[in-house]
Amino acid sequence: MTTTAEKTMQRILVVDDEASISELISTSLRFVGFDVRTAANGAQALAMAEEFRPHAMVLDVMLPDLDGFEVCKKIRNEGVDTGVLFLTAKDGMEDKVKGLTLGGDDYMTKPFSLEELVARLRALLRRTGVDHIEIDDEKMRFADLELDEATHEVRRAGNLLDLSPTEFALIRYLIINADRVVSKSQILDHVWQYDFRG
Template identity: 40%
Template sequence: MRVLLVEDSPRLQRSLGAALRKSGYAVDIAGDGEQGLWLAETNSYDAVVLDIMLPKLDGLSVVRQLRAKGRDTHILLLTAKDTVDDRVRGLADGADDYLVKPFALEELLARVHALCRRTYGGKSTSICVAGLELNTSSKTVKRGEHIVDLLPREYRLLEYLAARTGQVVTRTEIETHIYDDLATPMSNVVDSAICALRKKIGNERIRTRRGLGYIFG
């Protein structure tokens, strides 16, 4: 899953970016509203974490412009203003959720994950497919009664493939939604990740469509 963080505080950029990456997300970071708007318009994100108080262009203006251009990416607003009017205005402009500063890091991660689930039409915290059970809340995978030991990014890759069961998922889509600066045109990071995942869940669950991509299920 790929997330855009738009936040002007270097401290929050570092802490939130590190926490999101540790949870397995690919993360792009912008330090002002204009850069955030440009990134959100030119890339495909599963969620955007957007501070309201930003230099050059405030967060609410970013939301309005994205919605006016038909971009339906799920947006979590970060606000230091805990008044009903501010929250209502943000939601009315097109934001999907809000979080008031200061907040617990665990709550932000939970809200981002909930927005990413919405992207693929999932509300349940359990995905059962191909003999596996994914718990999207605890980020665990079971095969029968046994827990499959996955690294965070391996889990994210599996969850992304499982959300698109039966569909061809291209290398580019995986690079876009799971990786950030780790993937380059000459990189084999996707091939390596698929190989590692197959070893843990079984080769038969991920099929290769040569020249097209991968099919899970």
């Protein structure tokens, strides 16, 4: 079963020169079932795009050598059709238009929501025809907890827990951030405020 999951796991390349952001994104994506590699600059991104052949890239624009726009342009010129989601602090309309015109599939600005990033990646992968996630890829596991995103159910030691939507969102957020300390304000922002964003 492990072999099957590895063969069908969707490959994501995260390109960001800020190690903390790269680690946060890659850890979160692994929790929800993606096979993730990282690159810290444009040259590494181009090499990894050829070696790893990702189904999608989460690509920062402001990189220390080639910027993300150049990376996207180069891979498109080489005929690589991997999905590209720009994730950057450059929030000007001209930057968004440039990124999408050069071949980007989506554009998100920092600061960002991990939940939205995962949702946008999955939508991008559906649009590009890479939609063969195994059932297990919809589940997050931590210790004896198992969270199923498809059914919005949480089990502890195999027993179904009776949770409200907010409690589900809270557990999901804590599992995604299991390897870091999160403050009360972060929890309030990502769990409660997220429910009211339109």
